Amino acid sequence: MAEQPLIPPRGKVNLADYDPNYRGQWEREAARERVMALREELSVLQNKLYADGRHAVLIVLQAMDAGGKDGTIRSIFTGVSPQGVEVTSFKVPTEEERSHDFLWRIHKRVPRKGMIGVFNRSHYEDVLVVRVNGLVAESVWRKRYDQINEFEELLAESGTTILKFFLHISKDEQKKRFEERLADPGKHWKFSLGDLEVRKQWDLYMRAYEDVLEKCNRPYAPWHIVPANAKWYRDLVVMETLVKTLGGLPLRFPLAEAGIETVVIPD
Ligand code: ADP
Numbered sequence: 001m002a003e004q005p006l007i008p009p010r011g012k013v014n015l016a017d018y019d020p021n022y023r024g025q026w027e028r029e030a031a032r033e034r035v036m037a038l039r040e041e042l043s044v045l046q047n048k049l050y051a052d053g054r055h056a057v058l059i060v061l062q063a064m065d066a067g068g069k070d071g072t073i074r075s076i077f078t079g080v081s082p083q084g085v086e087v088t089s090f091k092v093p094t095e096e097e098r099s100h101d102f103l104w105r106i107h108k109r110v111p112r113k114g115m116i117g118v119f120n121r122s123h124y125e126d127v128l129v130v131r132v133n134g135l136v137a138e139s140v141w142r143k144r145y146d147q148i149n150e151f152e153e154l155l156a157e158s159g160t161t162i163l164k165f166f167l168h169i170s171k172d173e174q175k176k177r178f179e180e181r182l183a184d185p186g187k188h189w190k191f192s193l194g195d196l197e198v199r200k201q202w203d204l205y206m207r208a209y210e211d212v213l214e215k216c217n218r219p220y221a222p223w224h225i226v227p228a229n230a231k232w233y234r235d236l237v238v239m240e241t242l243v244k245t246l247g248g249l250p251l252r253f254p255l256a257e258a259g260i261e262t263v264v265i266p267d
Pocket of ligand 1: 065089090091092093120121122125126129130
């Protein structure tokens with residue numbers, strides 16, 4: 001098991017206490033091999049989750065720009081049946097989405113039983129970018145932590161296992177990744193000048209994330225702070241957590257139809 005510093009179930013969170021470079025005792029090659037082995041386990045477990053059809057799994061991914069959300073999804077779900085996984089990327093809300101409550105568009109994308117749903121950004125944007133940029137009044141976003149907890153509790157009580165990952169990179173690492181994007185024409189599409197504006201607000205985002213990690217970390221929907229400067233370590237932590245969680249679900253294949261043991265397939 002990858003040692004992973006998770007946040008305590010209660011109390012203040014100071015992200016400066018969490019080292020984005022942390023990688024336990026792991027070396028790159030050993031971690032890659034472990035991830036490959038876990039991929040096979042994940043594929044088997046996902047197949048069983050689908051066949052069983054009584055549980056859903058929701059993975060929430062949040063990070064600063066260039067934090068590695070896309071890369072994590074690619075790495076974790078390579079080798080898993082695309083039929084059983086639904087990825088949703090939440091962008092700036094459309095006019096229709098904005099004319100409903102903030103959870104409306106989210107609830108519609110929650111995975112049904114048998115499925116793994118992945119949120120690339122999520123309802124947490126409504127207490128992150130919305131808070132940092134003052135897109136709604138403080139009296140509105142302040143209430144959202146409780147609203148989110150109640151929403152997630154409803155999902156959990158309805159058979160959805162929730163795993164939330166904050167991919168924690170350092171400001172220096174973000175600079176390095178932006179520079180790589182600028183140096184590679186194949187990655188220019190991943191960069192926008194707006195990313196620099198968000199980078200200027202780094203500290204405000206860290207405060208907003210700390211509040212999220214503190215206020216919305218419940219046993220039914222825990223946050224995992226993933227040291228994400230090393231992509232291979234990030235993948236290992238997310239993969240281990242997911243496989244362990246799926247392995248802990250009481251999954252079983254549905255019972256075979258009566259009489260199946262005597263069936264002979266006609267020529
Ligand atoms: P990504 O960075 O996830 O690959 P984009 O570059 O399209 O994808 O960015 C999506 C943008 O949508 C981000 O700037 C994010 O802050 C914004 N966004 C997501 N949800 C909301 C929301 N609820 N309110 C305002 N902006 C949002």
